[in-house]
């Protein structure tokens with residue numbers, strides 16, 4: 001059985017991807033095979049799709065840091081065929097093959113059952129971004145945030161994925177939400193999600209003029225980091241907390257210890273990736289209770305796998321509003337195929353055969369087969385041979401071998417990971433001089 005996926009390749013240090021058809025035998029090891037229905041676009045997906053930050057260990061790689069779908073097969077007693085499941089985190093889509101595919105195979109430990117009351121599409125409308133927003137609110141509550149606050153709760157990067165869900169949850173819980181955004185066109189959208197006031201991004205983006213400013217906020221969910229976080233720290237109310245979630249505005253933090261020492265301000269680090277199972281289930285239950293589905297729908301739009309390259313640029317440029325769910329059974333425009341630059345004549349045949357590639361319409365898939373390509377017209381890399389058998393050009397193979405050899409000095413006969421060749425690059429935070437040292 002084959003399935004379709006967005007596959008990333010690295011060539012001469014550049015990462016590019018496209019749709020391919022893969023045999024199920026290419027799936028990595030794991031106890032549970034899932035028919036993926038929906039994935040989503042997160043900031044980290046943008047980084048992976050563009051090859052930024054060395055988040056991926058080895059290529060070819062299937063990105064997509066989250067997914068929801070139906071179990072097809074499981075060797076773990078906790079799951080059986082037909083169960084609906086959700087996955088976020090665990091470096092899926094980074095170190096492990098991810099959700100931008102019709103099938104995924106993962107460890108049972110990484111899954112949670114689809115929460116009752118949500119469809120797989122709604123679960124992914126929440127996705128990693130919304131799940132993280134909920135973790136942030138839960139941590140703020142654990143540190144004293146409670147209804148009845150006089151001051152507003154600030155959300156930075158409010159019109160993005162984490163921000164939109166945070167605004168909607170906090171407003172539903174009865175807090176007065178101040179939404180900070182750099183996009184004037186999102187003001188109405190944010191008010192519809194429940195924001196009581198709008199704060200211009202520029203107002204918070206400057207480094208603070210003094211370590212302690214007027215106390216302004218009861219709490220903050222910060223998706224931006226950098227000087228914005230330093231600025232907000234100087235404005236926190238006595239004993240109040242900031243949930244540091246993101247770095248859309250930068251990962252450096254230049255501040256003083258005075259907000260901590262003189263105001264008892266708390267800076268709470270939020271990690272969604274390695275959260276234990278019990279935390280995950282609790283967060284999903286709270287999402288069902290505290291995130292109204294009409295507000296979730298209002299912040300959600302859909303895209304297909306073929307739109308991912310453009311979406312990656314958009315999310316890294318801060319241009320995505322709310323949440324973008326990815327329908328992995330929809331492929332988008334055929335013009336994407338020719339961007340890969342391989343077999344352009346076949347891609348042309350594909351484009352002129354139909355002009356679209358939605359499998360449910362019977363569009364480009366057949367045309368792709370006729371053209372001797374995978375449905376994406378992608379190169380028939382050995383790990384991703386198209387049905388017609390299109391092969392990677394010999395020169396390209398040689399370049400790849402050269403690079404792999406330089407990186408790993410691995411002899412060619414060394415066993416390979418089933419998902420592709422090994423590239424033993426240590427994750428960024430695990431290298432000397434990196435921002436994070438070993439725990």
Ligand SMILES: NC(=O)c1ccc[n+]([C@@H]2O[C@H](COP(=O)([O-])OP(=O)(O)OC[C@H]3O[C@@H](n4cnc5c(N)ncnc54)[C@H](OP(=O)(O)O)[C@@H]3O)[C@@H](O)[C@H]2O)c1
Nearest residue numbers: 043132157158159160161162181182246247248249272318
């Ligand atoms: N800790 C975790 O486990 C975890 C999990 C998920 C996400 N994150 C992080 O959280 C952040 C948000 O993720 P997301 O998926 O919500 O991304 P997103 O949809 O792109 O939202 C980010 C928002 O930040 C604002 N922004 C963008 N560039 C900016 C800049 N240069 N200066 C100031 N504000 C800027 C924009 O909001 P406005 O247009 O409204 O200003 C943008 O919509 C990312 O850094 C992501 O890596 C962390």
